[in-house]
Amino acid sequence: MALxxxxxxxxxxxVAALLTWFLPGAGHAYLGQFGxxxxxxxxxxxxxxxxxxxxxxxxxxFLDPELRSxxxxxxxxxxGNLGGILWQMRNYGFGPGIVRPFPDTIVFGSMLxxxxxxxxxxxxxxxxxxxxxxxxxxxxxxxxxxxxGFVVPGLGHLMQGRRTRxxxxxxxLMSCFVLGTLLAEGSNxxxxxxxxxxxxxxxxGLPGMLAELAFGSARVxxxxxxxxxxLVFGCVAGLLNLLALIDVYGWSESAELGxxxxxxxxxxxxxxxxxxxxx
Amino acid sequence: xxxxxxxxxxxxxxxxxxxxxxxxxxxxxxARARKVWPRRMLGFFxxxxxxxxxxxxxxxxxxxxx
Numbered sequence: 001m002a003l004x005x006x007x008x009x010x011x012x013x014x015v016a017a018l019l020t021w022f023l024p025g026a027g028h029a030y031l032g033q034f035g036x037x038x039x040x041x042x043x044x045x046x047x048x049x050x051x052x053x054x055x056x057x058x059x060x061x062f063l064d065p066e067l068r069s070x071x072x073x074x075x076x077x078x079x080g081n082l083g084g085i086l087w088q089m090r091n092y093g094f095g096p097g098i099v100r101p102f103p104d105t106i107v108f109g110s111m112l113x114x115x116x117x118x119x120x121x122x123x124x125x126x127x128x129x130x131x132x133x134x135x136x137x138x139x140x141x142x143x144x145x146x147x148x149g150f151v152v153p154g155l156g157h158l159m160q161g162r163r164t165r166x167x168x169x170x171x172x173l174m175s176c177f178v179l180g181t182l183l184a185e186g187s188n189x190x191x192x193x194x195x196x197x198x199x200x201x202x203x204x205g206l207p208g209m210l211a212e213l214a215f216g217s218a219r220v221x222x223x224x225x226x227x228x229x230x231l232v233f234g235c236v237a238g239l240l241n242l243l244a245l246i247d248v249y250g251w252s253e254s255a256e257l258g259x260x261x262x263x264x265x266x267x268x269x270x271x272x273x274x275x276x277x278x279x
Numbered sequence: 280x281x282x283x284x285x286x287x288x289x290x291x292x293x294x295x296x297x298x299x300x301x302x303x304x305x306x307x308x309x310a311r312a313r314k315v316w317p318r319r320m321l322g323f324f325x326x327x328x329x330x331x332x333x334x335x336x337x338x339x340x341x342x343x344x345x
Contacts, residue, residue, distance in 0.1 A: 165309060172296045179292070229289055236293060240300040247303050254307070261307040264315060 013131035017124045021082045024120050027127030033136065040123050048084040048116035054109025057092030058102055062110075062192045068094045072195075077202045080117030080124075088113070102192070107217055110191055111209055114202050122147055125249055132257055142252040149245045150205040156248035160255075169244045176237035177204050181211060184230025189216035197231040203238030290327075298323045 010031045020027030025041030028034075060072055072094075078085040103109070122143060130139040149156030154170030157163075180188055180201075189212040191198040201208055224230070247262075254261045298319050306312040 162309065165303060165312075168299065169303070172299060176293065176296050179289075183289075229286075233289075233293060236297065240296060243300050243304045247307065251307050262305065263308060263311055264305045265311065 011131045013128040016127040016131045020120065020124045020127045021080075023083050024081065024123055027124065028130065031127065031130050033130065036136070044081060044116050044120045044123065045084065047112050047119065048078075048081055051109045051112025051114075051116065052088060052092075054103070054105040054112065056103045056106070056109075057088060058095060058100075058106060059110045059113060059191070060089075060093065061095040061100075061102075062195050063094065067195065075196055076117070076199050077114035078117040080119070080121035084113070084116060084120075107191070107212065111212065114199075115209075118150060118202070122150070129253060129256070138256045142249065142256050145252055146245050146249045149241070149248045150203075152206060153204060153241045153244060156245065160248065160251055162251070169241075173204065173237050173241050173244070174207065176233050176240070177201075177207065177211075180230045180233025180235075180237060181215075182230070183226040183233060185220075185224050185227070186215045186218045187220050187224060187227055188231050188234040189218075192217065193220075194231055197235045200235035201238040203240075203242045204234075205241060208234075208238065291324075294323055294327070295320070 016027035016031055018027070019030050020040075023041070024044035025037035025039070028037030028040060059076075059078075060068070063072060073079060073085045073089055076085070078088070125146060126139055126143045129142045130136060133139040133142070145156035145159040147156075148159055152170070153173040154166040154168075157166030157169055160166075187193055188197060188201060189208075250262050253259060299316065302312045302316050302319050306315060
């Protein structure tokens with residue numbers, strides 16, 4: 001008879017995360033958290049469909065015909081909400097194949113659909129933790145700093161009491177993003193112009209969204225000398241913030257679930273233990 | 280020349296960010312991360328320098344127009 005090494009486990013963490021990926025909240029429902037699952041479903045899908053409505057389903061029409069491929073949705077933040085992106089591609093895809101004007105609200109709408117993908121990614125992490133945690137508040141405590149790290153890079157580390165690390169993350173990532181924006185003269189703040197770079201840059205979180213709402217989609221009337229450098233800086237800043245979020249999540253997960261902390265040092269071999277089971 | 284210098288400085292800055300965040304990702308403990316950071320920096324920039332050297336040799340050997 002196989003004994004469950006973790007008696008507190010509510011279900012399979014991988015199943016919970018996969019269910020959430022396909023349908024927001026489904027993983028939580030699978031773990032018995034129906035109310036939370038419903039709230040997540042409404043939040044994630046509400047953001048997604050509001051965004052879709054605001055952009056008229058035309059997000060992928062930003063792409064020039066030669067850049068349109070099945071990889072386009074895979075390389076967009078919306079991938080975090082798999083059910084949503086599949087629905088969007090089935091119903092709207094790359095459009096009817098003719099050039100038509102974009103709605104005025106497309107920038108904000110496209111941002112909301114991307115945000116729903118990130119939020120569902122966080123919901124997947126929460127479901128995965130919830131399946132292993134002793135209580136729901138423990139899973140919330142793991143997720144909260146991770147989500148804070150998306151709001152402001154480094155904030156998650158600060159919430160965990162890792163002040164130096166948080167400040168280094170904030171200084172490095174924000175200076176990369178700001179420098180990239182200056183080098184590209186703001187042209188990086190446009191999904192229409194740089195679809196794939198924008199997807200990476202979206203990982204910088206709220207600062208990126210605010211900057212785009214304030215200065216995005218500016219008219220470019222001449223060659224920008226360092227535009228390529230600027231795009232790389234912005235994109236790398238966003239991708240590195242995702243790495244920082246994994247670090248935050250791993251730290252909280254170790255603390256709450258009693259797991260060993262990640263280290264590049266080779267861990268000592270576990271001592272052989274003898275478990276006696278009395279029936 | 281100024282252009283090369285600017286590119287080099289930008290690369291150094293971005294490389295530092297990549298190595299630092301990579302170190303944070305692999306080592307959750309700050310003391311351990313501080314310990315391995317210089318070695319990782321050396322490895323990253325040394326590797327990049329080697330790659331540049333190989334590319335320059337290749338360019339000079341196979342693609343020189345002069």
